[in-house]
Structure formats: C-alpha cells, structure tokens
Amino acid sequence: MRNKLTLLAFLAIFQISSIFAQERTVSGTVTIASDGMPLPGVNVLVKGTNQGTVTDMDGEYSIDVAPDAVLVFSSLGFEGQEIAVNNQTTINVQMVEDLESLDEVVVTSFGIEREKKALGYAVQEIQAEEITRTKQPNIVSALQGQSAGVQITNSGGAPGQSARIIIRGINSLDPTADNQPLFVIDGVPMDNSTTESSGTPRGLSNRAADINPNDIESMNVLKGAAATALYGVRAANGAVIITTKKGKEGDVKINLTSSIGFEEVNQYPETQSVYGQGFGGEYDPNSFWPNWGPSMDEIRQIDPDAQFYNIWEDAMQTGVQYDNSFNISGGNQKANFYASISNLDQEGILPFSTWGRTSARLNGELMFSDKFKVAGNMNYVISGGNRVPHDRFMERMIYNTQNADITDYINEDGTMKSRGGNTNPIYDARFSTFEDEVNRITGNLRFTYSPFEWMDVNYLIGTDYFSDFRTEITPGPMGIEGEVPLSSTGFITETRIDSRDINSNLFVTLKKDWSDRLNTTLRVGNDVFERDYERVDATGSDFVIPQFYDLSYTRQLSNDQDKRKRRLVGLYGDLMVDYDEMLFLNITARNDWTSTLPQGNNSFFYPSVNLGFVFTEALEIPDYLSFGKIRASYAEVGKDTDPYRIGQTYNAPGDPLNGEVRFSRDSQFGDLALKPERTRSVELGADLRFLENRLGLDFTWYKSNSKDQIIPVPVSATSGFSTFITNAGEIENSGVEFILTANPVRTDDFRWDVTFNAAYNQNEVISIREGIEQIQIGSQFGYVGSTVYTFLTEGEAYGNLYGSSYARYGADEDATHLDSDLPIIIGEDGFPERNTDLLILGNSTPKWIGGLRNNFTYKGFDLSFLIDFRTGVDQYSQYDNFFSAFGIPEYTLDRNDTKVFEGVLTDGTPNTQEVWLGQGVGPDDRNYGAGFYRNTYRRVSENFVHDASFIKLRNITLGYNFQENILNSIGLFESARISVAANNIILYTPWDGYDPESFSAGAGGNATGYTGLGYPGVQSLFFTLNLGL
C-alpha cells in the first residue's frame, strides 16, 4: 500500500511539472494479450520526452498528457506499442509477449542490468530453460555449444567430474594458472576451483558443480576484457554471470521437477580379440602379458576351456542418475522470496563411482521504503561421492588378461582374484575408496539506498565458505594365506580443506540527464576480496587391525599442512554516456592492489573504453534491416598470481626421523621483482537484425595480447631449483565469432528457432624471456622415448604437442614441424628409424568451435537439439600408447606378418628388406626380440598424436506441455511437462578410442592435449517430469 502511495506521490510531481501544457489525464489498464492478466511495471512514456509513469499492481496507470501526444508502452519481454492519445481519456492496452526481445536486457558486472544495445562488447545470455534442458548436473557442462567463443571440455565421464571452460583461448601460459573465467552468482564472485586428488587422478569436481542448475534464471558469459574491467584481476579471463531465480509478485508458485537418467560408454577403442595371454607367442596363463600370447585357436588346443572376454565392455556398467527438485516462490509489493531444495544422485559407468548433491536455497528481497531495499541469497550445499581412480583402473585394465572374466574379481573370503600378478581394477575400485564431502554455504546481502532519484548507493557483501572433507583408504593385507592385497601396508589419508572467500563491494551510482538526448551514469566503487584457505592432510599407513581404518591404529603417520591467504583491493570508476539511444560510450578505470606480488609492483591500473553505435537510429536504412549496431572496444586488464610465490624458501620434505626434522631447499624460486601480467584487447563487432528481428547476425573480431606472463618456468634441477617463477613472454589470441539467429517459422501453433554460433581462435607465443628459448609446460608419459611434451616456443602456437617421430628422408634439419609427407627412413635392420628430436606433431587447442541449436514448438510439443563441434585439434592418446605396448589394438593383428616397410634407406633408395613383426625368432630364423610393436611402434610419439576433432549431438530433447484444457480437467496443476532427452548419442570423430573429450588432469590444469587414461565419455538418456502448482 505504501508503495502505491509513493507511486502516487511521484505521479503528483509529474503532474505538477506538466501543469503548464493544458494537459488532460489519460488512464487505463495494461493487460497481457495471451491471458488478459494485468501487467504491472509497464513503462508508459510520452514519446519524445522523458515524462512517463509505470503501471501499478493491477496494471493500471494514469498520466497527464497533451491531447496530441503519443504514448509509448514498453515492458521487458513484451513487444512495445505506440498509441496516439487523440483526445481519448481511457486507453487500455494489450501487450504481446515477445520472445525475441528477451535478450534485450542483460545482466553485466555487479548484477547490473543493462540494455544489450547499449553495450560496446559482445555478450550472449543463456536462459534457464536452455540450461536445464541439457540435463547436465554441472552448470559448466550445460554451457557446452551454447555460447560463441566459449570452449567447454568435460574432463571425462565420471559422476561429478570437472568440466573446464575457456573463453577466447588461453591467456596465461603458466600451466598451473587458472585460465577459466570468474564465476559470479547474484553479483558476488564464487569459487570454481578444482582440487584433484594428489595421487592418481580420480576425477573430482569443479566447485561450480555445487550449483543446482534448476535455481538459475539466466547465465551470461562476458567475454572480452572490456566486459570484465569492473571485476578486475579475477575476471581477467572473462566472467560467467549467474542470476538465480527470484519470487515474483502474485500467488505462491510451486514447481516440482523429477528426472531419471541412464548412461553408457559412447565409444570404445577398436581392440583385437584374437591373441591371448603370454609373451613371444607362447601361452602362459600366469603371464604378466595379457595379449602377446598365441591366437585363441592355438590356446584352445592347450586349454580347451580357454575363453576370450571383452573386458573393456564387461568392466563397465550402466550409470544411473536421479534428480529431484522442488521450489516455491512468491511475493508481494514489498517482499518476495524463492526457496528450493534439490537432490541429485548419480552412479557412473565405472563400478563404484558415485556423486551426489543436495542443495537448499533461499532468495529474498525486502523493500523497507522506496529508498531502501535489502536483498539476500543463501545457498547450502552438500556434495561429493566415491571417486574411482579411473586412470589406475584403466591402466590395470590394460595389464589384465582377457582370458579371464574381469568381473569375477573377488574370492569368497573377500580377497582379490588376481591374474598374472595384476591387480583387478574392479576390486581396486571397490576397496580403494576416496570419498569427498563438501559442505558449502554461499550467501550474500545487497543493500540499496537511493537517497535521491539520481543517486543509488549499493553495498554487496558475500561469502563463499566450504569445507571439503576427503577420506582415502587403501586396505592392507587381510591376513589370509595366499591373498593378493592392494597394498602391502594399506593406508588412510584424511584431508580437510577449508576455504572462505569474502567479497565486499561498495558502489555509488550517479545518474544525470543532461538533456532529452544525453544521459550519463557514473559509478564509482571499491571492492575487497579475501580468500582464506587451509588444507591439512594426515596419512596413516600400516593398519594394526586389518580392515579397521582409523588414523590412530596405524604404524606410520605423516602430516602436511598448507595455509594460504590472498587479498585484493580495487577502486574503480565506470562512466556511461548515452546519446539519443543511438550512441553509447562507456569508459572504465580501475586500480587493483594485490597481496601476492611484491610491494612496489602490486598496484596496477587499467582502463577500458567501448563505443556502441545503433546506426539504424541515425540513418535512413531499408526496412528489412530492423536493427543495426556496430561496436568497438579497447580494454586492459591486469592479473596477479598465487600467494607465496616470491623468493626462496625451505621445506620439510618428509616426516621427522628419530625426532629430527629434515630441511631442504624448496624447488621453487620466485622472481623478487615479479610484476602483474597485462592483457590488452581490442574488439570490433556488429549486431544486425533483419526482417522484424526474425534473422539476426552478430559478428565479433578480437585480438588480445597478454604480456609479462607469470610463468613457473621448469628449469634444470642442476640450477638449484626446478621451477623459476618469473615474468616471461607474451601470447596473442585473435579470432572471430559469429552468432546467427533465425526464426524461420512463426505461426500461432508452430515455431522454429535456430541459433548457430561458431568461433575461430588463433594464438601465437609472441615472445619468451630473453635467454629462454623454450618452456616446457606439460608432458605425459609414453613408453621408451614416446613421451609427449607441450612447449612454448617463440613464434609458435600455444598447445603444440612435441614428441619423437619416424625419421624422414629429406627432412630439413632445422625443421620444427614433422613433415609426414616425406618418406620414412628404414634402418639397416629393416625397421623404420626413430627421430628422437622433439618435433611438433600437432596442436591441442581447437581452431574452430561452435554449436547449432534448433528449437521447434508445435502446440504443446517442443523439440530441440544441440550439436556442437570442434576442429583443428590434436591430442596425445596415452591409451593408444599403452595399448600398442600390450598388443591390444585391432591394428596389432598383423603382429605375425612379414612385410616390407614402405620407405627409403638412408641413401634414398626404396627399402626392399622383408622383416617379421612378431616376437622372438621369426620364420627367417632371425631373432626379433620383443617384436615390432614393442621395439619400434610404441617408442614413436607420432603414432599416438591423433586428430581429436568431433561433431556431437550434444543434446536432443522432446517435450510435451500439457495444454490448459487437460490441466483444467485434472485441476491439480497449473502446468505440467514431460520430456525425454538424450545426450551425446551421436559422436562423429576420426579419433580411435574413447570419446576424445577427455583429459585426466581435470579442469584445474591446462594440459588438455593429454587424454591420459581418462574416465571414458558417456552417452545418456533422461526422462523428466515437471509440475507446477
């Protein structure tokens, strides 16, 4: 009621100010065309002036205007209308919903809503429905293919496993640096770190996975540095702005969503099924070697019962996922609320891998007066599961014989069934447990005080606190005669991680309308960030009582403690100038102070400027172009580093021995004059919409240069350190992005929308520090000299994969790239020769990425599908390397062939020598030792760096919304929807092996070119029911 009074008071002011114009009062009701419900909050403006009002709760308005005035009615999500007064005193208006215009207002920094057309940089907003439709429990994965220039990579198919998001390529060359954008939820940054297990990879979660996707209203990806200048250093890689749902004025609404999903491996490697256990073609049921024995036919002559199992499929199971969520929301003029509870439970395709999340959220807003408003959000989450050591699992799969049933892994007394001395991976997965439990509270409060019409004071304070409890247990011997234990001692590790972020942000907004056409908004503010992190690890090994897992009952104990604190302070200003809804200028300036850089170098200033010009407002243009804008921006941003990286320290490399604490110089040395990294970026773009917005094209070109990169340069251990952290080098990213939207069909019953996005990124290492030619930033093991490396090399692209190759005839000695068109040099022994010089074999950063989304609605039905793709990307397949060493791939079926390798001798003449590929003494009486695949093939990295491009049908969803007549006849629900969705059911790729979208290092690292022995990718099928009460 009070609000209404205020509104009236406002109206009174307007009335006074317009008394002079011989005006009359026009009033009326604004309703929604589709259902006739009153529509509050509609802007009613007198065209050509800034005089106006808004409709009240009942959709009513009243305004004094000149008799010849034209009223403009506009509201977010509805098509605008202009109506001439023409002496009428009552004007009732029906507003038509406009889906096209939904993206007109976007949420930018600090939760500030801004008109998209006013922005001088590219943004793309993803709505709630587009997120939940993907059925991805992890909101990062849900963004896949949906936003131009945003590359999402799942690190594997484990429940809860991390996904990595990179916007417009890699900015930091530091392999340990976070190249991912800042996640901001309701205006407050949140932690999206991934802390992998310290031992074998176990596929842990990125912390954004704690968010319940059903709570999200919209997600907006801010890409260029221009978009994020206001968040400063932490948003140097862009920002993902998440807005959660709010209660709306009106009746209390209840929503229920329930879904069940099933998943399976989506692609298997091609494996051979002819040769069994043994070595050198000799059958041995106790052999360590699973596949170098004779053929199954020969084995059956020795052991008629011998069988060959497809252990690769047998060891996997069908994963199941249950997701139930409930929310209730409502409000009135003074207050609104949204509350939700959800639970997700997931079992993965590798046995015993699980993950779950329970989330409770309360969002509310309270208007104390029209000058003072408080909003608050609170989210409590418990998440975690049993993380199976997928890398070790798959490695043990490789060693295990295929002549035994892999799922027959346990004896009656509980001990392991082992073959050839190998650990059974399923037994290991079951008993070597690693359970994490995250308890997390994120909350924020936002105070808004508007003492004057032209001034707002906002204070936002938020905290993100979580504890991550991890318990890893590997049992020791059970004390049973003849058992094969997983470990000779067994151990338990208890990990306790506590992380607390506090963000405080105070800003003042001043608005001034200089004239009808020229408006300015100035915002100045201060923000402070603190992260307080502590981790304690305690390990006890050698259990006194078998199967009694408690630190107190172990014979050897060791501890580790890690404390970290980081603080950031920022001051910023942001000036927006809007001229005649046509020209938009935005200038920002910011200074950050960080605790992590040496004093003197820890303060850094950076500006940005961007300009948008809506030329369709200024120029005579043909009718088919309904909207046109060009935009340009320039921005700088600084970046600091992690705490405690300066100078030299000592550490205690192990536990005290006989009470003596050991000291050793830490292997890391940080440059005493370390300074911030700098990124400068320019962006040009155009936003064009044709045929009444039914066709749209958004184009962006950008280039960004990051210099003074802070890199932990791996240095020779002989220097006294193994890592030197210093400012070294510059990287340039440039690229283009396209977004094409179309609405080819729009009738009352049928609607078809298409969105296509594609982005091309190219990067180059412009320079490295003087005196350093190359920096190794990653590597993954390959057998005997086939290890693959990632080096930064001046003039080359980021992500180049280096390794050994076959020697090539006529190759330039200084060549850096492998020229695979040249003939292979065959040695005197008749086998291809190896070139151990490390050459560039491929590149692990995709050139093109993109996605295509199609939505069809027909009456109550809707069908949508999302295709995404990446091209120009190579990866090292560690699977293939291991497989070839163990005779697993289908291509090793030629192992007993005699052949002449294609190639030339060192003198250039064609090779004619016949050789045998097998092990031991060949048909020619020559001893071939371990055979071609072990002696030659597995040693050459070139054989294992493959094209990892793909096109995926990421998601297809068919849904039916029950129509009103059905709902009315039931009478219980306001809305009801059933849908079925399938993910990843089509994968088109040249890659042989599991889904190439995999990397065992997890989202925390940058080593994406390495699949490791990753958790196999999955395809899934979901059934979902939504009910609204």
Add this chain to the structure above:
Amino acid sequence: MKIFKTTYSYLIVATLMIFVTGCDDYLDINENPNNPTDAPLAGLMTNSTYETAQNTYRLGSSTSYYVQFLASPNPASSSDVMDEVSFDNTWSNLYNVMTDLNDLILKAEETEANHYEGAGKILMAVNLATAVDAFGDVPFSESFNFETITPAYDEDSQLYDRVFQFLDEGIAALSQDTDLPIGNDDFIYGGNADNWIKFAHMLKARYLNHLSKTGAYSPTEVLAALDSGFEGNGDDAQVEYFDEAYNPWYIVADNNENLVLGGWISEQFVEATDGTTFGVEDPRLPFMIGTTDDGEYIGVPNGAGRGSASEQGERSTLVTDGFYSSQRAPVLIATYAEQKFIEAEAAFSVDKTRSYNAYLEGISAHMRKLGVEESDIQAYLSNPEVSMGEENFTIEDIFKEKWITMFLHPEAWVDARRFDYAYENFDLPANLNPNLNEQFIRRLRYPDSELSRNGNNVPDVTLLDRIFWDE
C-alpha cells in the same frame, strides 16, 4: 548545495587517504606461512645424510640389474635389457641433495661451524662423484646458486678434481675444534669427527682407485689415502633406517611379498654364489637373499623373465628379513670391506702379499658384517677356490669377491665397467637393447628433464660412450 559538494569531496579524499595508507598493511600478508626462509644447519644435515643413503639406493635400484644382482621377473624389462631409461628422479635427487649441501656449506662457513662445513663437503664429494660415475659430464660449477637456469656441463675429469678438493677441505675443516659440534642430526656418524675424517680418506681411496684404467692412476696414492681410512666394520658409513621410514629395499621386498613384483635375484648372482660357477657355496647367501618354498636358491636370467615360474615361492628374491632388506636395515654408503678390496686392487701390482691379505680380510669383514658364523667364514676362506694362495691369486679374484661384497651398491657398476664386465660366466641379458650392439651399458642416459630444460648444454652421448675413467 555548494557546501554539500565541498563536504563530499573532503569525505572522498579522506576516505582515499585512509584507504591508501591502510592498504599496504592490509596487503602485507605474503610471507609464506608454510615454508621458512631459512633452514637450521641441523635440519640440512639430517636431510643430507638421509638423502645420501637414499641416493645410494636409488642408483643401486637400477645398476643392480646392470651388474646382474637383480633380474626382472618379466621379460624384456627396461633395466634388465639396458634400455635408454630417463633417470629424472635419480638425477633430481642427486642435485637436490647437492643443493642442500651447497647451502649447508655456505651457512657453515658463514657461522664458522667447521664440522658442519667438513661433513657437508664430504657428502658433497660422495654425491658429486656418484653423479659423475653414472652420467659423466654434469653441471656443477654454475649450479645451485642460481647464476643461470641453464648451467653448463663440466668435464667429468675436472669434476673429479673437485671431488678430491672437497675431501681435502672436509678433512681440514673436521680436524679443527668447533663450537658447534654435529649431533644426532647426523644419521651417519652422530657427529663423530674422527669417523668423518676416516670416511673422507676412504672415499679418497675409492675415487683415486676409479682411475685404474687411466694414466693418472697411482696405486701408492690410493694406499696412502686408505692408510688413514676405516679401521674396521665399526667405521662404516651407513644410515640405519627408521620406524618412520623403512629401508627402501625392505619396501621392495615387502611389495614383492604382496605380489607387486620386484627384487628378484639374477641367475648370474645365484650361480656365482651357490657353487655352480665357482664350486664353492657362499655362506653369505642366506643373509642376503631368500630361497624358494623348497629351500633352493634359483635366480632369473636377466632380460628373459621368470618363464613358467609363478609369482611367489619359486625363485629367490630379496626378503623382508634379509641383511640388506629388513625394515630397519642400514643402507651402506662406504664400508671397511669395500676399502679392503680397494687396498687389494691397489696393492696388487706393488705389494702382492698386502693385496692378498686385504682380499681375504675384505671377504671376512663383509661376512662378519652380515653376521656369518666364524666357523662358516673360516670354512669359506679355507676353500682353495677362495684362498688360492698368493701365487695363483689374480685381479679377477678381487673383482669377483668385491662384486659380492658390493651387493646392491652402485659402486659395483663402476667396478663392472672398470673390469669390462669380465666376470666369469657373465652374459649379456636376453632381449638386449638393440642400440647397444651386443655390448654392455657404459653410462646412464641424461634424463628427459635435462634434455628439455637444458638441452643446449647436454652432451650428445650414447649408452656406449664411456666415463673418463673407463676409456
């Protein structure tokens, strides 16, 4: 209104002032709470003595396959067949301990803690010589103090001069009194300076003796050095292991018991000691290795794998109650027994009687060390295969017995190369690395980490290129 404006500006300026001045303190939190910036001498000594023993094990865990103490249960395993393995871990551990010793020595010199300085220099000599013996040219003169991130490689023979210099300086520093004696932080001698000095002399003899193939070899210098060396087994340089950290060979043996296979004994070693090759059964065998379930000693041929033998009970392996491989067993860095064999070798051409006696005392000392019964020692020593008499006594006899004495120790590989692997019945492993052209390995490959981080300085060598004392 104007008053308002001025007040506002004052307020803003004042806020900014407070803010900027307060900022420095607020942000001054970057001192690492996890790692100290200084280390006590005792802490460095503790780690250096421990890691020196660990390095002896680390290198020994590969070289023991080259000299065929051990053999892999699996065919064509890379250590057995002398593949080009990347020894990143061994390499970085050698340099880590040398880095710590560098700091220890500098700090000791600064604080005039001359015993720490002396012991530090002796440990530096051991680790540096170990690195040279395995890899040849290695970085040293530009190392540790971060003059460059790509230290140049020093010539191996010149690094030997540094080794001798460190030993001499170490002896000099330990010979003076000190205000800060070393204590229990020294896992080798518990701070006993006299022991350290003897150890230094012994090492001097060892490294001088390495020069046997070169023109610089001087048996009299070797003998002079070891005259001031160890006087009995009690002087041995060794680290006994801990409740908190078990002997690394124990871990191998324990893992093997739990079927993480490792520590299998080579057929070569078994046959050389069980009477097959030399017709005399060595009473040390039960102390060193285990038997099959049937109580027999059976080894595995290197490179060939265990064949049809099962994982357990059918071959000899290291065992968890062996002298070298029990939980708290010592890792031997340098022993009196070894010194006796050095004496035997050096004296062979100058004083054969001394040589022969030293040889017999070497065997006997090792046996006493292992705990062999006196009667068994005498029985072995009186076997004509062993005590062939001074007349028939050859240099081969010294190498053969020293080989057994240096079980699991990387010195055995230095000896093997000086002796050109000429042990009786010593065969190349099956499935030998084809790049070796039917020859034995002569050095380790430089690790991948060096090739990728310091590639321009790394010498271009093959596994057949020899260390300077082997040429």
